Amino acid sequence: MSDEVKVHTQDRMLDEVNIRILKLTQDGISFTHSPFTHIAEELGISEEEIVDRIRYMQEHGFIRRFGASIGHRVVGITANAMCTWNVPDERVEEVGAVMAGFDEVTHCYERPRYPDWPYNLFTMVHSYTRDDCEEVARQISIATGISDYRLLYSEREFKKTGVRL
Amino acid sequence: MIQLDAIDKNILNMIQLDFPMEVHPFEELSDRLDISEKELLQRLERLNHEGALRRIGPIINTKKTGGISTLVAIKVPDSKINEIAKRINEHPEVSHNYLRHADYNIWFTLSAPSREHLDHIINTLKNETGYPVIDLPTIRLFKIGVKFNVR
Numbered sequence: 001m002s003d004e005v006k007v008h009t010q011d012r013m014l015d016e017v018n019i020r021i022l023k024l025t026q027d028g029i030s031f032t033h034s035p036f037t038h039i040a041e042e043l044g045i046s047e048e049e050i051v052d053r054i055r056y057m058q059e060h061g062f063i064r065r066f067g068a069s070i071g072h073r074v075v076g077i078t079a080n081a082m083c084t085w086n087v088p089d090e091r092v093e094e095v096g097a098v099m100a101g102f103d104e105v106t107h108c109y110e111r112p113r114y115p116d117w118p119y120n121l122f123t124m125v126h127s128y129t130r131d132d133c134e135e136v137a138r139q140i141s142i143a144t145g146i147s148d149y150r151l152l153y154s155e156r157e158f159k160k161t162g163v164r165l
Numbered sequence: 166m167i168q169l170d171a172i173d174k175n176i177l178n179m180i181q182l183d184f185p186m187e188v189h190p191f192e193e194l195s196d197r198l199d200i201s202e203k204e205l206l207q208r209l210e211r212l213n214h215e216g217a218l219r220r221i222g223p224i225i226n227t228k229k230t231g232g233i234s235t236l237v238a239i240k241v242p243d244s245k246i247n248e249i250a251k252r253i254n255e256h257p258e259v260s261h262n263y264l265r266h267a268d269y270n271i272w273f274t275l276s277a278p279s280r281e282h283l284d285h286i287i288n289t290l291k292n293e294t295g296y297p298v299i300d301l302p303t304i305r306l307f308k309i310g311v312k313f314n315v316r
Contacts, residue, residue: 014231022225022230026222027220028213028219029220029221029222031191031206031210031213033189033191033192033202033206034189051186051187051188054186058186061226061229062229064226064309065182066184066222066223067182067221068180068218070181070315071217071218074166074215074217075169075313076166080263092305096307097307099307099308100307106309106310107309108306108309109307110304110306111236112302114299116297122301128316152265154264154265154272155265155266156264158253158273159254159259159260159261159273161260161261
């Protein structure tokens with residue numbers, strides 16, 4: 001498949017109107033009875049079409065979801081541990097699936113190793129206390145048999161925004 | 166830390182994954198919560214104002230929208246942390262940036278339209294600061310589903 005065809009397909013699915021909808025909603029919709037009215041007016045389409053287009057983008061994976069982003073620290077979920085695991089390469093597929101099955105694990109990724117960084121699986125664990133996070137890590141370790149791991153807590157948040165277009 | 170009653174907690178848990186995509190979404194939500202729409206909107210304003218609710222909007226999938234992202238860690242002496250963190254934050258491509266206690270102590274995520282664009286930012290930081298940097302792009306994704314259980 002040529003690049004030209006690929007770009008064309010992408011354009012069709014995420015057309016200019018959809019991109020503008022994302023740009024106009026990415027900082028958050030207003031808390032009003034009709035939060036899409038001003039966006040519809042600006043784009044010259046109906047509110048129903050806005051809603052249909054957002055649903056379409058959700059169904060096709062352009063957006064993971066449309067919903068609330070929580071200030072988790074403000075509500076007390078202040079312990080945020082990045083658990084990094086040194087998993088033998090041949091076990092990554094199996095171990096990653098087990099880790100992803102834990103409710104407290106919000107993200108789970110395989111990433112490259114470096115000479116001074118041997119940890120290749122990353123799980124984010126969010127909870128109310130560090131003890132909670134440590135207990136989750138212990139349970140993951142028992143469930144997977146992976147004992148070489150580190151918990152890196154976020155000591156300070158320098159920046160947190162959504163991914164922007 | 167904000168004080169939350171049972172209704173606030175219910176709202177926060179419901180609007181993360183189950184936000185109704187309707188022309189009047191808050192009317193639908195208030196029905197589900199069995200409170201008036203006016204009360205719901207007032208509660209949302211307060212939750213937003215106090216920082217418990219950052220926003221209600223799209224969580225954009227960079228992969229599908231043609232973007233690419235990575236996690237980067239840099240090893241910085243304690244005395245330089247603030248200066249380097251600030252320099253990192255100046256790039257709009259940085260979406261998250263945290264201090265963590267480890268050899269590599271500043272951890273941030275980058276999102277950009279292309280791998281070249283990411284490389285450019287990473288190389289600029291490497292060259293400007295001279296500190297060791299590791300680039301940790303995702304090889305395999307097993308889970309991404311941030312939902313915080315507010316209790």
